Amino acid sequence: MSMTTAQDPRLDPRLEAFEARIARGEKIEPGDWMPDEYRRQLIRMISQHAHSEYVGMLPEGEWITRAPSLRRKMILMAKVQDEAGHGQYLYHAAETLGATREDMMDALLSGRAKYSSIFNYPSLTWADVGMIGWLVDGAAIKNQTMLAGCSYGPYSRAMVRICSEETFHHKQGKEMILTYAAGTPAQRRMAQDALNRWWWPSLMMLGPHDQDSPNTAVLSRWGIKLKSNDEVRQEFINEHVPELLEAGLSIPDPDLRFDEASGNWIHGPINWDEFWAVVKGNGPMNRARLEARRFAHEDGAWVREALAAYGARSQAQAAD
Amino acid sequence: MSMTTAQDPRLDPRLEAFEARIARGEKIEPGDWMPDEYRRQLIRMISQHAHSEYVGMLPEGEWITRAPSLRRKMILMAKVQDEAGHGQYLYHAAETLGATREDMMDALLSGRAKYSSIFNYPSLTWADVGMIGWLVDGAAIKNQTMLAGCSYGPYSRAMVRICSEETFHHKQGKEMILTYAAGTPAQRRMAQDALNRWWWPSLMMLGPHDQDSPNTAVLSRWGIKLKSNDEVRQEFINEHVPELLEAGLSIPDPDLRFDEASGNWIHGPINWDEFWAVVKGNGPMNRARLEARRFAHEDGAWVREALAAYGARSQAQAAD
Amino acid sequence: MTDLTPQARATLILRFTALADDELILAQRNGEWIGHAPILEEDIALANLAQDELGHAETWLRLRAELDGSDPDALAFGRDATEFRCAQLLEYPRGDWAFTLLRQFLFDAYESVWLSAARASSYRPLREAAEKMLREERFHLQHSALWIQRLGLGTDESRRRTQAALELQWPLSAQLFVPLPGEAELAAQGLLPDLSALRPRWEESTRQHLGACGLSVPAWGAPEDVWSRDQHSPHLPELLAEMQGVARADPEAVAW
């Protein structure tokens, strides 16, 4: 049992200087002093974000083998590859804060770590790939654009890079859905059905309402989160609703309305029970995603062992 | 090194009685005296035949999951099930001669035992399932009808039972191809393509020409083989050529002609090089079939162990 | 039959679809084993099971057809994943022999209690179909229950594999008991079995057998983690791509 009494971090004289730097818009870099809580919150957010990219390869990756044209297959492979790359940058960014890849992977595979709720929804038709690009990446971009301005240098720079790639994915997803919305009856049905299933999860993935979001206050003070979940969600809705309607699709929210005064599209009530169930990760789909990740991990154990053995052997030879 | 000099079996006094029984059309039964060579030839033939049923589940079985209607799926499952059942009867028939299932399975999986060359051709389209039923089962029936009259009781009775089921499969295959031959352009193309690929292998599966068939003489004397390969092949051709032509399909043999004098359809030269290559079993497809059998066998090892352990446990409990 | 309300008719159609889809998808998974079972006798047994299941699927689709004039083949081979109403338990890949036989056991036990209750339905076609299927189903349940015994009480390896399958399948099984829209009303009217009454019966009998076979039943998930039957796993579209590929490749075909 530890009996040390930690000094109240709010009394640390370095805190004032740190907060002043943030206020001036300076970036905090890996070697710089930072409060433990700042480090902890960042590791939590960045590793969750990395896991989301890693798990996020699955719902779309399943469709690589089924993409219906050479061009779509190529685009989708490149996109899932980008997601793997994003996972890589983000794991590196978390490592600059002292987290290790092994620990993070272990936390993911054991079910302790979270990842974005959105990836626990299954992709059931080919149009889901387009809808994920348009809505899910669209929502992600709003969030990432905000995070690109965050106070921690490595995270901010990773976000800048990721955002520019995501913008590309977003365009491709939109183009795909617009094609199908103007396509054959079967294609139109498929696009509408995908919208019906992905609309609400896309709103939810931006997080709980501000009053239910426990971390928002501290994250905002330290320049990690520059906007609230509800603000980001509103931006997402305002951009996407008119485009979806123009494509001739209907949005599965009977209460959705345009508010002249604020210039905002106002959505109806969100089913947060579903959100929390998905976030908590007990559902069958969560299990399936983690099973897939665990299977790939265990199935690849002998490869990683061979790699290590070969590396050791090469080093020994080089030392001779 | 064994120095025993076996007595010339042709001098065994029981041989004359044995051959007289066969001449009278009596069946030889498991307990009866029989020449070693009779036993050896029968074990060879029956176990090859059993293996053929067992391996023969594969080319059609692959299409169970892809059958395009509820009725066809049902028929195909029943058919492959029948093949498993035929394998069972035949392994039992070989066991009556002293062969063991383990030895036979080992001979198959190690590549020592042969099975019908026909199952080393792949099924590439759904129409192959129909064409296998019509041609391959059609050829098998000709052979099996002949074997139903053979002198060894258990083999003869297995053949009677198998033949009646095969007749059913043959009808179903024919009905399927007739449907497609009268169907859409794509269905017609598929049926013709299947005929192009299965015609020659079906002729070859009935075995080499009489002059190249080393076992025929002794098998015929002992009433095991009542007709030569060429006779059986001619029966097959005479029955199937008119039906295939009537279906509007063309047979991939430019030399095929009807001989008024004999009333036979005369086929062109058979590419026996291909036949021997397939029989010898070095080709990629042979390897794939045996891999599939070996995989199922190894993959099921733990199940068979559990079965044995459970059996031992139940026996022990019953003895308490 | 003629005095069904439109609502009752719609709900019956939905339930027959769910019944058919469970059987069809399970038949598909079991069909994958034919030719690849650990012993030749089980190739035969699995083929038997799969044929019975396919037969049940056809029966339910025909009961649906009597209500809406639909075509069973068009439903089986022409619908996309989102239009299916099977439970996810049936969608999962065949896995190993323990996975396949445990799923069979859990489903057979469910089907037995469902069919037993359906014999009391006020809808005669359902009553008659249930009566007929129940005879086959008892044999299925015997077969799968015996295998669970062999695997649970066989070797350490077989117990480990069966337990691992149970960890995944038990929470999935809850979806079998989620009522379809309108189903509770039809249960109250005596047209359909009451799923909430069946679940404890199913649970009691499966728990008892699993326990006797040395397996430990994991906890249920939270109630909100139980999905309705319009929520599928990504295994379903994969399965359908294989199952429907030939049928869909030639849209002009009138007969297969």
Add this chain to the structure above:
Amino acid sequence: MTDLTPQARATLILRFTALADDELILAQRNGEWIGHAPILEEDIALANLAQDELGHAETWLRLRAELDGSDPDALAFGRDATEFRCAQLLEYPRGDWAFTLLRQFLFDAYESVWLSAARASSYRPLREAAEKMLREERFHLQHSALWIQRLGLGTDESRRRTQAALELQWPLSAQLFVPLPGEAELAAQGLLPDLSALRPRWEESTRQHLGACGLSVPAWGAPEDVWSRDQHSPHLPELLAEMQGVARADPEAVAW
């Protein structure tokens, strides 16, 4: 291009189809790994490989289209198994990591010698395409050759798996060198590489590397066991069912 004889044109079309099909099918198999590789870095590497291969397939289909006006997508997604001209080596399921990387190595080595020779073709579009692809291909070969080294010289387990893959794949590789109808004549005319001259070069370089990696190369099968490119394994229709399912499900679709 205008002075090709009809026979030469037909043979070129056939060869471009074979080249495209090998790459397309390999891209499909490699694509199955994306999201499931043993380390995240290899998800990225495999995705790279698969994209390059798909790009090569498109290039070859475009070269074919210049000769017969065919539509690359229609060829990729509309043909049945019997119309494909890929080698069976590429059709086999992805297997384990050793199987995938060994196939990649054997195929990369083949592609490198083929493309090197094709730079001397008298058919300019082929010459130019080969020049361009060769740059990518050298990187592929480096990557797969390094992996064979790691696996062959890694652990006993990794060597065992790689050796098992080699037993199956080596005899299958012979099919890569079987000339298409009319191809020997075009080789003599300098339009296409001479496969019979390439085989010893390929064999020398692969044998040398495999040997250095502690792997033993099995014997070739008999000459008559080598199949022409219109003979496929049953893995091909299975692969195509998955690959073409969406594209074929809606025959009215003009754009995907």
